[in-house]
Amino acid sequence: MRKYLTIFKISFQQEFAYRLNFVLWRVRNVLQIFIAFFLWNTIFSDPGRVVFGYDRAKILTYIFGLIIIRAIVLSSRAIDIAGEVSRGDLTNQLLRPMGYIKYWFTRDLSSKALNLIFSVFEASILFLIFKPQFFFQTNFLLFFLFLTSLVIAVILFFFLMFIANMLPLWLPDQPWGMSFLLFIFTDFLGGGVFPLDILPSYITKIIYLTPFPYLLFMPLQIYLGKLDLITSFNSILIGTVWVIVLALGTKVVWSQGLKSYGAVGR
Amino acid sequence: MDRVVVVDHLVKHFEVNEKRPGIIGSLSTLFFPKKRTVQALKEISFSVKKGELVGFIGPNGAGKTTTLKILSGILYPSSGFVQVGGYTPWERKEDFLKQISLIMGQKNQLWWDLPAIETFELNRAIYEIPERSYKRSLDELTTLLDVEDILTVPVRRLSLGQRMRMELIAALLHKPEIIFLDEPTIGLDLVGQKVVRDFIDDYNRKNEATILLTSHNMDDVLGLAKRVIVIDEGSIIFDGKLEELTAHFAKEKEIRVFLKNGADYKKLEEIGKVKKVKHPEVVLSVPRAEVATAAARILENFQVEDLTITEESLDDIIRKVFQGKLRKP
Amino acid sequence: MKKLIKYLHLWWMMSKNSFVMVFYSKAALVIFLTGKILRFGFFVIFLIFLLKGTNSLAGYNLNQTLFFFLTYTIVDTLSQFLFREVYRFRPQIISGDFDLTLSKPISALFRSLLGGADVIDLITVPPLIYALIYVGAMLHPTLFQIFIYIILLLSGLLIATAFHIAVLSLAILSLEIDHAVMIYRDIVSLGRFPTDIYKEPLRGVLTYLVPVGLMVTLPAQFLIGLVTFQGVLVSFLVCAVFLFASVSLWKFALRYYTSASS
Numbered sequence: 001m002r003k004y005l006t007i008f009k010i011s012f013q014q015e016f017a018y019r020l021n022f023v024l025w026r027v028r029n030v031l032q033i034f035i036a037f038f039l040w041n042t043i044f045s046d047p048g049r050v051v052f053g054y055d056r057a058k059i060l061t062y063i064f065g066l067i068i069i070r071a072i073v074l075s076s077r078a079i080d081i082a083g084e085v086s087r088g089d090l091t092n093q094l095l096r097p098m099g100y101i102k103y104w105f106t107r108d109l110s111s112k113a114l115n116l117i118f119s120v121f122e123a124s125i126l127f128l129i130f131k132p133q134f135f136f137q138t139n140f141l142l143f144f145l146f147l148t149s150l151v152i153a154v155i156l157f158f159f160l161m162f163i164a165n166m167l168p169l170w171l172p173d174q175p176w177g178m179s180f181l182l183f184i185f186t187d188f189l190g191g192g193v194f195p196l197d198i199l200p201s202y203i204t205k206i207i208y209l210t211p212f213p214y215l216l217f218m219p220l221q222i223y224l225g226k227l228d229l230i231t232s233f234n235s236i237l238i239g240t241v242w243v244i245v246l247a248l249g250t251k252v253v254w255s256q257g258l259k260s261y262g263a264v265g266r
Numbered sequence: 267m268d269r270v271v272v273v274d275h276l277v278k279h280f281e282v283n284e285k286r287p288g289i290i291g292s293l294s295t296l297f298f299p300k301k302r303t304v305q306a307l308k309e310i311s312f313s314v315k316k317g318e319l320v321g322f323i324g325p326n327g328a329g330k331t332t333t334l335k336i337l338s339g340i341l342y343p344s345s346g347f348v349q350v351g352g353y354t355p356w357e358r359k360e361d362f363l364k365q366i367s368l369i370m371g372q373k374n375q376l377w378w379d380l381p382a383i384e385t386f387e388l389n390r391a392i393y394e395i396p397e398r399s400y401k402r403s404l405d406e407l408t409t410l411l412d413v414e415d416i417l418t419v420p421v422r423r424l425s426l427g428q429r430m431r432m433e434l435i436a437a438l439l440h441k442p443e444i445i446f447l448d449e450p451t452i453g454l455d456l457v458g459q460k461v462v463r464d465f466i467d468d469y470n471r472k473n474e475a476t477i478l479l480t481s482h483n484m485d486d487v488l489g490l491a492k493r494v495i496v497i498d499e500g501s502i503i504f505d506g507k508l509e510e511l512t513a514h515f516a517k518e519k520e521i522r523v524f525l526k527n528g529a530d531y532k533k534l535e536e537i538g539k540v541k542k543v544k545h546p547e548v549v550l551s552v553p554r555a556e557v558a559t560a561a562a563r564i565l566e567n568f569q570v571e572d573l574t575i576t577e578e579s580l581d582d583i584i585r586k587v588f589q590g591k592l593r594k595p
Numbered sequence: 596m597k598k599l600i601k602y603l604h605l606w607w608m609m610s611k612n613s614f615v616m617v618f619y620s621k622a623a624l625v626i627f628l629t630g631k632i633l634r635f636g637f638f639v640i641f642l643i644f645l646l647k648g649t650n651s652l653a654g655y656n657l658n659q660t661l662f663f664f665l666t667y668t669i670v671d672t673l674s675q676f677l678f679r680e681v682y683r684f685r686p687q688i689i690s691g692d693f694d695l696t697l698s699k700p701i702s703a704l705f706r707s708l709l710g711g712a713d714v715i716d717l718i719t720v721p722p723l724i725y726a727l728i729y730v731g732a733m734l735h736p737t738l739f740q741i742f743i744y745i746i747l748l749l750s751g752l753l754i755a756t757a758f759h760i761a762v763l764s765l766a767i768l769s770l771e772i773d774h775a776v777m778i779y780r781d782i783v784s785l786g787r788f789p790t791d792i793y794k795e796p797l798r799g800v801l802t803y804l805v806p807v808g809l810m811v812t813l814p815a816q817f818l819i820g821l822v823t824f825q826g827v828l829v830s831f832l833v834c835a836v837f838l839f840a841s842v843s844l845w846k847f848a849l850r851y852y853t854s855a856s857s
Contacts, residue, residue: 020769024778031781034797035788042653042792043645051648173379177626184630188637199644280855340694342853356853363700375695379616388608392701394601420619 004106011077011110026118029070030126036063036193037130052198058224060132062195064123065220070192071119073153073215077107081165082175090261101162101250108158137223145232149219152239157186157215159246162254169257185210191217197226211246214239270444270476271314271337276346278307278332278500306332308500309346316443317474319467321481321491321508325590328497330480331448337478338368338446351444364393367442371449374421374429375436381418382432386439393440400439407435411465427458434465445469447479451486463489484584496587508580515586516578518551521561526569537563546571551578602705610712613679617714627715635668635719638787653791658733659819663789665727666815670748671783672716672723674755680711681759681776685766688852697853704845707763708756736818743827747814750834754810755783757837764841764848786811806833 016022040063043049044056054062081104084090093100127134137143164178171177187193189212196204196217207213218239222232284300307329314320322330335341336348339355339362348355353362376385390400408414411431421429430450437445447466451459467490470477481487487494487508494511496504504514521538525531525546534540537560538550552560557575564570617624642664646657655663684707687693696703736744758779765775782805785793790801790808802808809830816822 021773024774028774028778028781031778031785035785038793038797039652039788041794043649171620171622173620174623174626177623177630181626181630181633184634184637188634188641193638194641194645198648199640203640335694338698340697340853358697360700363698366698368695368698370691370694373690373692373695375692377612377616379619380612384612384615388605388612389699391601391605391608392699 008110011107057133061135067123071115075112075115078161086168086175146223190215211242268316269313272349274347280304319477324497329500366444367437371452376421383417519557521550524571614714667811676716678759679713744818751810757841760841764844767848
């Protein structure tokens with residue numbers, strides 16, 4: 001256990017060591033929120049307007065919530081896995097007395113901790129500048145379900161990233177292909193750009209069957225109280241099912257991939 | 267005036283940011299950056315005639331690569347006069363660049379995923395080599411380096427030795443008159459090294475190209491350079507023929523002793539530095555001035571079968587140069 | 596003139612090399628092409644349903660909003676097509692291979708900016724142009740408006756060029772920043788929507804300082820008939836200023852590199 005704590009600390013320090021880089025990474029995150037904020041701000045410039053089941057307070061809460069949720073769920077160091085595999089550095093890691101998957105999950109958590117601190121800071125500043133109306137969830141049970149869904153989202157995203165980063169085991173020349181696709185799916189199908197319920201139900205029905213909405217959209221929906229208790233509980237259930245499926249998938253891909261890897265590198 | 271390279275009082279400083287360790291250190295580095303000046307070259311001067319093959323040797327960080335980069339126009343100096351082929355290198359005029367070639371060991375100009383021939387074609391366009399001249403150079407070089415059948419293999423599938431040969435071709439297609447080589451044999455196996463060395467030697471002879479190379483490899487120096495320039499800590503401490511290197515630096519002589527059975531060679535350590543023991547042979551090195559007395563003492567105190575006195579080998583001297591154990595006498 | 600021909604010829608050869616490399620790896624072609632199409636498609640679907648529900652965005656209808664997005668996409672795609680090599684520049688600096696580029700009788704800026712045209716983006720251009728024409732036609736522009744629109748697009752592309760040159764310079768000047776080009780992409784992506792949605796002072800910044808507005812919103816606005824000739828002139832002026840500034844930055848960066856490389 002102690003060695004994972006050490007990994008957590010070192011990963012934290014390393015990310016922070018490249019200060020300028022890290023600051024610019026945060027700037028990028030904020031920029032992405034800007035688009036969403038201004039877009040919805042314009043649409044809801046009439047404060048009484050209600051559309052897609054949102055009013056101004058709820059939609060702006062969604063956007064601001066995204067800053068924090070994205071930092072918690074989507075911050076990840078697992079994207080370095082692809083590079084490690086593609087360069088052949090995986091061999092060294094496999095020789096260490098440490099679970100490879102546990103190692104990367106620890107590094108992920110470390111990154112999330114770092115990004116969370118900064119995103120809270122940024123959200124506060126943006127809050128003071130734009131002074132949007134914020135919706136506070138007061139139902140204790142719903143809030144608890146919200147936290148649960150966050151935990152599921154974190155684990156879900158890790159498994160998705162891990163599997164996507166396993167691509168170079170088969171295609172060492174294209175390490176980031178799957179991560180590229182994963183981010184596109186997450187952004188759109190996960191509610192990272194817009195709340196999914198602006199889409200008609202015949203489309204959302206299909207999307208809710210994929211794991212992506214459970215990363216960003218569902219936790220926020222639970223928080224905003226747009227789902228009643230039963231639906232919230234259901235969504236957590238489906239999220240859990242996906243966690244189990246992807247956990248198994250990760251195990252399978254990992255063992256198959258190692259066989260194909262054969263310590264070939266550059 | 268057939269001096270192709272002229273260097274006069276060349277000085278080069280680098281400004282380096284000092285990074286301090288630890289969290290407090292890194293914070294203070296962020297807010298109060300400290301700069302340190304490194305003097306890479308401290309007024310060096312030399313000149314090279316057309317067709318010469320000069321080797322720059324010295325310990326790591328001595329300034330060899332810096333010199334080469336300034337001569338090829340990649341770095342510009344802090345002060346001093348440099349002229350290569352009649353041009354000021356760091357102005358990087360097109361006509362200057364067409365005359366020179368820079369080959370750096372383990373750095374590639376070849377497009378990684380494509381066959382080497384594609385890079386050659388691209389270089390032909392870049393250097394504006396006329397068709398006939400290009401074809402002739404290509405045939406000549408590929409035959410000499412024995413790579414005709416791997417011209418169409420993607421570069422990333424070639425071995426390091428094959429890749430180096432392709433790099434050589436890519437660098438020489440435009441028949442440069444001045445060639446700069448930085449550690450050309452690094453990372454190659456013995457066979458690969460010999461191929462590169464023989465090729466450079468051949469090229470120098472046939473085309474009268476002026477060649478300047480830096481190397482940390484003993485065999486490169488012994489096999490190629492007729493003239494060596496020794497750079498240590500930014501200054502030239504020797505510039506002359508390879509053979510003269512010994513005379514200039516050899517401060518010790520070697521005594522080779524063949525002891526009769528039963529002799530205790532450990533006692534020999536009191537007389538001089540024991541360099542090699544292969545019973546019954548022992549090799550000692552002794553300061554020049556003391557060699558006569560040392561020999562006498564050995565003959566007096568030991569049962570000696572045979573004794574010879576020789577100069578310190580060139581190998582050892584060069585090794586000392588690489589390790590920075592020689593300073594201006 | 597001869598120089599221009601030489602450089603066109605070199606660009607053609609390097610682009611050919613670039614294309615061939617992609618075709619060698621079918622997986623790359625499929626994955627990235629799919630990703631780009633999906634990214635585009637998802638956003639279009641989003642716009643359609645967004646405007647279905649809200650009827651107008653900052654005063655623009657669905658047709659116009661789509662046209663803004665298509666204008667953004669064509670400028671962004673053409674930039675990626677031409678300047679893909681910029682994304683590969685930083686590893687060259689770190690490994691020192693850039694020295695070899697410098698030692699050749701070819702402009703280092705040319706090589707680093709245009710040396711790796713991306714065929715995957717090129718493939719997406721014809722359908723994009725078709726969509727652009729299809730949606731644009733529904734706005735009933737005059738021939739003159741179309742002509743100025745194309746000129747403004749080119750001006751926008753030149754501003755994008757200036758940005759990429761600045762990114763190259765930054766890669767030399769600061770070894771720490773490893774994704775300067777992605778920051779550029781993020782800023783430009785603010786232009787997916789007409790810049791009218793942004794409040795001052797951000798809108799002003801986006802229009803003149805970091806001229807995303809001039810790059811993508813302005814051409815589309817012109818076609819819709821909202822821009823005066825003054826606006827067009829301002830766009831050209833800003834374009835020229837940016838190009839000059841970025842090339843000066845590059846020259847400075849090169850001087851810095853050649854005094855500090857070790």
